[in-house]
Amino acid sequence: MEITVDQMYNIENKGHDMGFLKKFMMENAGAAAVRRLLEKIGNAESKNILIFVGLGNNGGDGLVMARHLAGYGAKVTVMLLGSPDKIKTEESNWNWSILEKMPSVKLMSGDSLEFNFKPDVIIDGILGTGITGEIREPYASAINYINETDCYKFAVDVPSGLDPQTGETANIFTKCNMTVTFHKMKEGIPKRKDLTGELYAEKIGIPPEAEEGIL
Ligand SMILES: NC(=O)C1=CN([C@@H]2O[C@H](COP(=O)(O)OP(=O)(O)OC[C@H]3O[C@@H](n4cnc5c(N)ncnc54)[C@H](O)[C@@H]3O)[C@@H](O)[C@H]2O)[C@H](O)CC1
Numbered sequence: 001m002e003i004t005v006d007q008m009y010n011i012e013n014k015g016h017d018m019g020f021l022k023k024f025m026m027e028n029a030g031a032a033a034v035r036r037l038l039e040k041i042g043n044a045e046s047k048n049i050l051i052f053v054g055l056g057n058n059g060g061d062g063l064v065m066a067r068h069l070a071g072y073g074a075k076v077t078v079m080l081l082g083s084p085d086k087i088k089t090e091e092s093n094w095n096w097s098i099l100e101k102m103p104s105v106k107l108m109s110g111d112s113l114e115f116n117f118k119p120d121v122i123i124d125g126i127l128g129t130g131i132t133g134e135i136r137e138p139y140a141s142a143i144n145y146i147n148e149t150d151c152y153k154f155a156v157d158v159p160s161g162l163d164p165q166t167g168e169t170a171n172i173f174t175k176c177n178m179t180v181t182f183h184k185m186k187e188g189i190p191k192r193k194d195l196t197g198e199l200y201a202e203k204i205g206i207p208p209e210a211e212e213g214i215l
């Protein structure tokens, strides 16, 4: 069953109000995404993984992935597209502050796209269901960088620049090899399998009762 983006936000908020906090959803989302990625690439040990994260909760899922992948022995670099003090949500901030205590993960922030390694995998945690309008900087340059780089590309929830409700694209968008979306498929995403690559919807622990009155 496919759902709308509005229904997803309502389910998420209802689950949160039931006490299944968004930070737990985010944890499960990041963990589920890493499981799918590892199924594909096999051993993460010593792989160079570059994770682009935006300032919203799509980025937060990417921060959770960074911590899990470090646990699997990957060489993880996180590029936060903006200033850490501009991270928008409590749950993303919480995950950023854990990474600040983890020397095993290299943290970068701002708008630089200079990396001193060649990534084996890029994770696109730039924009998800919160996308509005044409892509603004520094997100636009990061999306171009991703598209110009030859490696395996993994989209968190939705390829950035693809509207998960309509299936329409903004001026710039990523083209990925795999996409893992969360809870249930959103209507617009499967319309663009050419951008999502292999596509999965993973449960993130939201109680089914949170759907009551919404679906
Ligand atoms: N489905 C669930 O239950 C869960 C989903 N999770 C993840 O959360 C994101 C949605 O997070 P949200 O903070 O609402 O939105 P985004 O991260 O997509 O981005 C919002 C942020 O980005 C800026 N922005 C919007 N449009 C543009 C643009 N065109 N150019 C530049 N910047 C833009 C805007 O300022 C917003 O603040 C969802 O996709 C999942 O990945 C949660 O982890 C929990 C469970």
Ligand SMILES: [K+]
Binding pocket: 058, 124, 125, 126, 127, 128, 155, 156, 157, 158, 159, 160
């Ligand atoms: K994304």
